Amino acid sequence: GAVVSQHPSRVICKSGTSVKIECRSLDFQATTMFWYRQFPKQSLMLMATSNEGSKATYEQGVEKDKFLINHASLTLSTLTVTSAHPEDSSFYICSAGGNPYEQYFGPGTRLTVT
């Protein structure tokens, strides 16, 4: 079946630093990938839609200069949290669209900003 990986699974960084999260589709090509954020005991909220070779589309309220998304190939999208602050601590989940009717989710990355 379709597999999506994320790296790292957990990361702790200091306030003010940047951290990059990778999302890879391992056995299929994904022209579209999605980035979600989930705060504790809350639902998944879409942050942005990442399209290979073009700029990401951000949801309202998500700062594009703070959450940099790059989708340079059909199997890799990266999310960089720049100048991270404690309020950015969250669970970040990516998904990749393998076919028009399904999305495959990565295992998530737990970010803690101290």
Next chain:
Amino acid sequence: AQKVTQAQTEISVVEKEDVTLDCVYETRDTTYYLFWYKQPPSGELVFLIRRNSFDEQNEISGRYSWNFQKSTSSFNFTITASQVVDSAVYFCALSEAPGSARQLTFGSGTQLTVLP
């Protein structure tokens, strides 16, 4: 705009009881997809089912069953003879229109606790 409502924030049952998780959705599209996902404490989403808007047949998979009713815009999920391993957060989600990968709109989730 699409919306998914899971009114039950938390449910607690004793093992072997049946439990139904409710999901009500709103969409203007006539073509859409409904999903249920399980999120155990590890955080990884586990896909349970996808149903398109033209298929109102109920589905059963082992102890799991789903009741899709377009007339009430509901897509409820029942676990029969619950087990402790069923304890997790369950999300209902909606995706509008095929043609290309679409983002999912998630409900707020229902925390299910199955007590031994």
